[in-house]
Every structure is written in structure tokens, then in C-alpha cells.
Amino acid sequence: MRIIHRRRAALVVSAATVLLTTGTVAAPVHAAGPPTADLRADVDRDGSVDVTGATDTVGEDTWSTARGAVFLPNIDDDTKRCPTTGPRGRPLPDGRLASCNDAQDAIVNGADDAADLARLRTVPMPDLAANATGRIEVVSGVSRTRLHIKRAGKWSLVLPGQKLTAAELRDGVELGIEGRDIIRDRAVWDGRAVVRLSVTSDGRTTSDDVTLRLAPLLTHHHVQQTQQVLVTKVKGTDPGSRAQQKFVSDLAEHTKAANLPAPRTLDGGSYNDIWTQDFFEPGYTSMTGPGGQRQTLRIMIRSVQSSWRDAGREVFTKLRGPGTGAVQLAEAADGGGTLDSMGNLETIPPYTHNGQSFPAGRIIQGQFPATGEKPAKSLRTMLASQGMQSPLLLDTGWLHVGHVDEFVQFLPADTPRGWRMAVADPEAGLQLLKDAKAAGHGGKRLFSRPGGTHPVPKDTIDQTLASSRHAEDNALAARKIAESVEILKRETGVTDAEIVKVPALYSRASKWPGVSATDGSRLSRTGSPDAFMDIRGKAPAKSGAKARSSAAAPEPTSAWIPGAINGLLLNDNRYVAPKQWGPVIDGKDIFTTAVTSAYEKAGMKISYIDDYYPYHLGSGEVHCGTNTLRDASAAWWGR
Template sequence: MNKTLVKKHTQVVLIEKKQRKRIKLVPPQKKIKQCVLKTSLKYFEIECKLQDEWIPLKAQEVLKVEAFSLEPELWIVPKSDKKYATILFEYHLHNDPTTYQIVFQVYQFRLELKLDNQCFDSPYTKDHSIGKYHWIWGKTNGEDAEMTQSNQQWGGIILADLDQDKDDFDFSENPQGGTTELVQLQVVLPFATLPPGIDLQLYLETSFSDAHYFGLYAPHNKDYQLILGSDKEKPPNLLAAQSQNKVYKTSAKIGLESQCFYLRANHLPNSFFDGIITIKLKLKGSKVKEVPIEVIAEDHLIVRVAPWLMMPNTQEVKKVHIIRIDSETAGETANSDQFIKKLRGILGDKLVVSDASNFDGDRWIQDEFVIGYCQGVKQVMPVVCDGPRDRGLNKYPQLHLLKADFGQVSIAGNKKSTLDSFGNLEVSPPVEGYPFGRIIMGASPKQGFKHSPRQIAHQLKGFLHAQKVQSPIEIFSDWLAVGHVDEIINFVPAHNPSSDKNFKMLIASSKKAIDVLSYVYFSDTHRVFYLPFEQEKQNSRDILKKWLHDYWEINHRIQLFLDWNRQLLKKELGLTEDDIIDVPVLFKERKSDRRALPLLPNMVNQLVITEANASFSIVPKSYGPVKTSAGGLTLDLDPNNIHYLFEDQLKTEFEAIGHQVYFVDDTDLYFKRGGGIHCATNVERAYFANKKWWKYKPPNAHDI
């Protein structure tokens, strides 16, 4: 009796857990008569397309040639966690006694790239399979952003490594050495057995653009080796899209087992980087010994780098930094000891004093840097943003601020202007749609000033826009000689406001200054007038007659600029007139370029202090017409203790909102050099401890 000849063909199929695998059932001959599935379907389900319909096959089911194509496609669907099984098909041909068999050796495995749970703020779930693929913001317009089990997950968040931890790869709790910002990345690849004779290769990949902004490290000989991305630059370079370090877009082959790597974000979002890092894990194979194998599987994840945020004046003050000036400073005649003594009496231990001699006489500490913060799920890091100004105080953060868990981002500029100084940055308190406030920066949006417009360095502007959460507003400040926002805009807390806001916006008003001076001149009720730098009182009528003649026109023109800014800010911040306090500021023209300087110390340029249950401002002494008594008599006191009419009006406005005020003379130290108290101080404030930025969707943001 002749034995039936059996010809067997073996094909390896690697199928990922919980995935369907599509394969081609290629018979050994074309003239096939019928096909039989000989395997029980305990662990897998087989689907075949018969007559344009996908149907599950049954064991021992005979498929005739007229029912399916000669090269049918099959779906293999796992039904259990069985790691290995075989599936057998038999073919019979016309006029051929040979039995042909195709054996599918099916290896089921799990390929997964997992991000550390500490990157996710999803208290109701341990499975972040949604959050690792999608980045979902919270609610729009500051609505209740809490998620429940049925909601989608927030995506992963990582802090940029901007501080000076003693050892970034020390993952223990170490208050002295700092808390690392690196997070764990796990590769999961459990094969029960590896298919024989098959060369499997596992790689990590990213895009070339993303590779400049993070580094992925593998343990190597008791150290850590960069395998993907790039090393951290010190300081980060935001002038160019590409790092100067070596960059790895694809890792070398990694082992075929579960293993851990460590992810570091090197940069904050900026002009070239939207803050989203994408990493892919790919399992690849090659043909070995006639055993064909297709591209196997891949997984990926995304994670967002936490943005940098500024703190508004409504946040509580922790420290106030100021620079001490003395007569030994080059070109200096004034001494700041008495000024600092007054501030110390008001601020107490919150005041931090450093000598100007250590910083080449530079006193404008507000202009050099801004102290903000970055918030992760488990950690908050104060971060100083050091701008393009780079004058004497450029080294102040390094000497007095930076340490473990206190970071720095440095932003350079190609063409510097005074608009790049951080006196030209302000942030509003929270408003509708922006629960962390909005950044306000001054530039030249009205097509420039006198055909010589100045603009903020595009690197700085791009950086601020890239943070998204406090979407910037650009107002017109180029008409000012210095050009800074803090000369015309400020914010103070309001403890019993007349509107639903808990703050008031201060805006310089040349119209109000002219109106006050006109009233004084024509009513002839305020006879005494003090000028900055003058010890003797002046006759107000003589001065005001000249000032109203010389400065009325320029202040009328400047009020048009201020009104344009006012309307823009009302629209962008959702303000009403009740939310605004007009502060009288009189301007004069600088002859060289016709830009404006304040004629008297600028009361908008004030230091705003917020405490747990109170707030106050330290304001430049205004000078000008002296306040009269109730009986109409001029209060002719010592010049240092005189109450000025401009001051009295501001004090009345502040009293109505429960905000105190201290007036301090800054003429010799700051005013005669074009600045004020705000320019000369820098404040550390508490971050928004009761808010998480990812729970609110900014109007300009989108989900991924």
C-alpha cells in the first residue's frame, strides 16, 4: 500500500498580545482543490474572507476552491495568553495524491513601552495605555477639570532638567543632592521562547527634531550611557534649532528582554520645540535560513515637557532681591543705604541685599531675569529665566539662586534692544480662560515708532508663546525711551473689589496728569510745588504755566497710545473700566528720537507685595503739587514727609480696595537714570499651589 506523500511548509508568525495579525495563506501550488483547517482553535481564532465576507473558520472545515481566492488572506486572533501554538492547514490539488501542509508556528508576545507612573496625574487608574498615546488638556475656560474613571486620561508630563542636582542619576530621596528630573522608561518584551533560527532586533527611535531636546540613557558598567537623543547643554542654546552635541535619532540594538532606561528632557518648549517628545520602540526581523519573517511590531509614547510659568502680583511674596549702591561704585554719588533701610523696615527678612560692586555697578535687577516655575505631577521647580540683556547682573542667578531643585533657562538674542529686558514683561492675575494669567510684553505692534521700531528678540518672544498656558499679549511700548511694560502697566490685589476680579490693573494716564495739573493751575489752590533733585519748594503757578505749554501736546499724543493699549488689554483680559485704576504720569520727549520719559517719578513702576492676609505697594515718591489741608492750607512740611497731590489720589484709590501704600524717594538712585523701584527689585513669589496647569485648556492649545 502506497503511503500518502506529505509535503510540509513552515511559516513563523509573531503576533502581539491583544492584536490581530493579518497573513497571506500562500499554497504550494496554484491549482488547489480544497483546503482543510486541521487544528483545534483553543488558543486562536482564524478568520478567512470567503465570498467578500470575513467569517471564522472551524476545525476540520473544508474550504473549496470556488469559495475563496487562490491566495486568501487570513486573520489570526489570539483568544488566550498562550505564548506558543501551531496552526495546520492541509491542501489537496487536482489529480495529485500528495497532501500539502502549511504549519504556522505562532508566537504570541507583548511589546510595550511604558512611562513611569509618576509622570501621570490619573488617580483613578493604574493603566495609562490611553495617556501614553494621547495628550489631553483639561477643561476649557477654567471649568471644573477633575476627571473620573470614565474620563480620558491626561498625558504624561516631565520636568526639564534645568537645575544643578548633585547627581541626576541618584534616584533616592536626597534633599541635599536634589530630586532628579529624570524618569524611568521601561521596555516590556516577554517571549516565552524565542523562535529558532530568527534574528530579532529591538530598537528605539525618535524624530530628528525631537532628538535635540531629550536624552535617553541606559545603565552601562555602573554608569549611564546616552543611547537616544542628545546630552543636556549647559546652558541650553535657544539661538539654533539644533544642538551642538552628538544626536542619536535611532538607538543601537538593545537586548530582547524587559529593561529600564532613563529619560531626561533637556529643554523647555521654545520656537523650535513644541514640548512634545515622541519615542518609538520597534521590533524588527530578517530572513534567516529560508524562514520568512515580516516587520513584527512597534509601540510608542508621547510625553509633554512642563511649561515655564510666571507668577502675578497676586501671589504671595517670599523674597525681594535688591542691589546695594554706594559711592565707591564707578560714577556713583548716591548711596542706597537709607533707601534699603526703609525697605528693610517695611519688608523685614524678605529683603535680600547684594552689592553692586560684584556686578559691575548694575542695579537693574528686574531687567536681568524673571523667577518663574515649572510644575510636574510630583515635583515643582522654581526656574529663573535669564534673558538676552546679559549685563553685570547676568551672573546673579548663578551666585545667589541656582542650586539643586532650582533651575535656569537662558535665552540669547541676535540683536539686542532694551525691549529684551524683563522690566518689559508682566503677567496678569488669573482671568477668564487663563487661570494662570496672561503674559504682557511691550513691543511695536503699531508698525513702529517714527520708522525705527524696536522689537523683542524673536527667541524670547517664541519662547514665551511656546509655553501656551499664559498666552502673551503684545502691547505698544516702543514710544517709551526705555520701552518697558512696567512703566505703564501694573497689577495690584483688590481685597474688596467693586467687580468680580480680585485685582485692579494700573495704567499710566497722561490725561489724568494734565487734568490734575490744569486743576491746580486754574484753581490756584495748591501753591507749593516740589521738583525732583530740588530741596527748595517752588511756586506751582510758575512751573505749571510752563509745563502746560510745553508738554500738553506730547501728552495728548501719548494718551492715544495709552488708550490703544487700554482697549487691547480690556479685550484680551476681559476687563471693564471698574477693573482699572488710572495713575497720573506726565511725560516729556527725548530729543534724540522723540521717545518719551516720565517728567516726575513714575508711580506705576512700583513694587507690589502680597502677603497671606494683606497687600501693599512701595511706590516712588511722586513730587509735584503738594496736597492741601481740609482748610485749603498747603501742608508745608519737611520735603521727605510731604504728601503730594498725585500720591494722595493713588492712596485714595488703594484704600478703596484694601491695599496699603508706602511712598519712598527713589530720585537719586533710580529716577534720574530712567528707572524706578520696580526696575530695581526682583521678587520671588509662591507658585499656584492649588492649580495644575494641565487641568485647563488654553484657548490656543490643542489635544494630541
């Protein structure tokens, strides 16, 4: 048997030399070769497989960001067959929860699941001999994929050694491929799969290979429209629970004003975790489906703090379903710390600069350079292995919680770039106090919020400005923010004119009763009045998970006035910020006025929500307590 790859030869030519009785040699006699195997995939990503023209042949053996067939990690649960509890309603182990999805069985789970298959087709071979046979197989990426064939309108798994009949090859065969997981480490598997069609006729075989790559798992950016807000809702009648419940109901009013559906609530009461931004990161993966429409799977990335952050189980028990999958990454040996919370993962919108292009945006995360602490290796490896969003690390060691969402955000803009960058500005915050003092208002309380069951510092403007510790805190914050801004300007090309500066104040001081901003005490989460506040920056003491190293910064800072930069972008021009509770002078909160002006100049209509208790007092704000699902219909390859 003679085997020919179409990559090397499109036609087999067999020459026979005939020896005549006269002893002379005749000219070679050429016999027609076998029909050529021709397998096609959606190389140009238009949603169809071209078997009559040549649009899907060029580059079928290679793959690039711009061109090449893609397939999806089919890890959603279209028929809701995955169990969420064990016998008698007992919780399932994390591993059992994470292991169930549509790609783990050998069947196509209905029409929705079939839509998650990337199509391949064999070019019809009408002149094929009756005794011809074919074979289709995955020759690279075998254990990472499943290949299905459509026969009589039904999908079935392609089994090893399974043959295609001559009749099927004459008509052309439709196939579908799915990935069984995301790309976790490109050193182990880079997402590539090679599918081979072999056709045998009259003892000779030709074959054709097509290379596909698993579509990358991407994180959302703020240029993508919000479709759904998520928030944790706790039960209980204690002051913290009631305040959190009020926050959830107020949030619904803001989403309604933005013409968004009511927020989807997750179960925080069972897990004592109100930090919806932190225990998972919404991601997505997509390809072009039939008719040119994007076929998108949402994939929720659970934080790697799985051994102690049980709220992450919600991605499997509440969010996984039709069109939505979830993944759990390997946890660090020490249990993971504050850098592993997903509030420490934000995404710069798409940009091109200095010859580098990021059509799906670029991830930023915080790190502690002083101690060498970084987000967990499993997460950093997975993000980098997608090959699209190249994570950029910034110094957040000066912050108590250490998350990038505490000082920087990205806003949609009607500009050639399509977005602006907003950063917290401690110098502007201090200047507001200095101006108020100069105008004779130094005796005003820094916080205008009433006291009661919610602790409120009693410092005046004069006391705050007189505190050398407070001055040092904000000088440190200003310097560190400026360093990160310079990195972001260098990496993205964003200019000063595209940067929105939002007044802010930071402090090392505790926010608990009887402690002023001038005594230098630190906020102790383990001493907070509500258990669900303990989990913000690190695990509760009982978990044994890694706490941040005190060597990173002896007394890291947190937002003192509620951090306006840590808000919720609802759509292109609506933004919800934490209520400022700053000094009220002549009937106006000077921080609210200044923050409103900054966002309005950036084209944003801003509104405020009271998150003081429990979010602000737990060293977080509106963004930390919410999450968003965003539109992912645009092509991630930049078209």
C-alpha cells in the same frame, strides 16, 4: 521576524492552513501571539504611572494642553558642580557659563536630580518566555533628551542598542526622561519626544510608543504669591551708591512687614547695573511629581543684551543651583536695545475670553510701531514657541525707556476674574494740579523733595500748568495709554469697573540740575552723575549696542512725578510704591493722598519707599530696581 506596533494591533493572530492527505482544507488553527509590549507614562498628570488600570493609556500617542505626559528641561545644577570662574578666578566666557547644567552629563546627579526625571514604566509581563528580550529607545527627539533606566536602585543612561532582559520585562521596568534644553524655536524642535518599547519573543516583536512633551517655560504673574524679592546692591561711598544702599535697607523693612524673607542681593557694583528687573526674567517649568506634588524648576531668562549687559551673568554665577536653571538666548546682531530689557516683559494673569484660554497667563511686551522696532526675535520666538502665553505687543514708542511696566500692572483681586488691571492716569495727575491751583496753591513747588546732592526741579504748580510742552506730553501719554487699555480690554474682557486708575505725570524734560520742565530738554543717561545709571534704557555709549531710534518719538517721555504704577507687589494686599514727592498742601502730599486712595479702593495696603535717587532720576522706579520669585505650584494646564 514580524514586528507589530500596539497602536495598530493589540494582538498578533497567525493562521496556518493544514492540507490533509484527503486533499480537503481544514479550518484555520489559531496560535496565541506574543505578549503585547505596553509602555506607560503619566498621561493624566497625577504624579504616578498607572500600570494596572487604563488611566494612562487614553491619549498616550497625542498631546494637548489638558492631557499628555510632560517632562522637564533638567537644566538646574543640583550638586553645584558647574564652575562660575576659570583658572585663577578669571571670568568664564558667557558660552561656558551657559552650557553647564545637569542635563549635559550622562549621570543622574543625586536624589534631587532624580526627582527632575519624568517617569515611564513598562507594564509587567509575567508570562513572558525566558528567551524574550526588550529594547527601549527614544525615536523622536533623540538629541534633545536623555533616557535613564533604574536598575538595582541606581539610575544609568540607556545606551543605543541596550537590551532589557526577560526577567526585567516580567517585573516591569522604571525609566526616567529629561530634556537637555528648553524649547527655543518650535520650528526646530517643538518639545515632543517619542519613546518606544519593543519586546521580542519567539521571533515576533510587538512595540508600543508613548509621546511626551517638554513642559513649557512660563513667566510669572501677580496672582502668584511672592516668595523672594531680589535686588542689586552696589558698593561705594558716592551719593548715588549711598542712596542705592539706603534703598536696599529700606526695602528689607518692607519685606519684613509683609512676612517675607530679607531680599536676596545680587552684585551690582561689579557690573554698574542696578536695574534688577531688566537683566533677567524669572521663569519656571513644572510637572506633577510623586504624590501629586508639583516638581518645579525655576529658570532664569537672561536678557538678550549679553554682549554689553554683564550683570546678566548673575543668573549663572549666583542664581543657578539646586532647583534653579538659567538660559541665554541669541543676541540680536545689533546688540539689543531698550526693548530687550526684561522690564519690558510683564504677564497678564490667567484668563479666558472669546474662546481663548490662557491658564498660565499671557505675556505683554512693548514695541515701537513708528520704526518697526520690536524685542529681539530670539526672545519673541522662544516665548511664542512655548505655546502657552502668546505674547501681545503694545505701543511703548512714546516712552523714553519704552517698557510696559511704566504704565500698566496687574493686581490680585477677590473677584471672579481673580485680578484687576491698574494703569497710570496722566489726566488725573493734571487734575490734581488744577484743583490745587484753583484752591490758591499755584505757587507751591511741584516737588517737595529737598535738594542737596540730589537734583530736584524747581517748577511750581503754576509753571507746570502754564507749559504747553508739559500739556502736550501728558496728552500724548493719556492717548497712548488709552490705546493700550482698549487693546487689553478687547483681548482679555476686562471691564472699566476692573481698571484702577493711578494718578501720574509724564514729561520730556530732563531731571538734572538747572533744567526746568518747561525747556523741553531730554534726559541724557550718558551725562548722568553715576555710571550705573547709564544702563537703564540703552547700553553705555562705549558698548556699541543699539540705542533706541529717535524717529520712534522725537522726545519720548518719562515719569515726572515718580511713577506709582512702577512699584513692587509683595503679596495679595501689600504694595510698595515710589515715594511721590509731590506738592505738599495743608501738610499732605496731594499725589501720595490720591495714589493711596486709588490702591486702597483696589484692596491694597500701600507703603512708600524713596527711590528718587538713583532710580527715578535714571528713568526707573521700584519695580525696575527689583525682581521677584513667585510661587509656581499651581498647574499651568489650569487644574
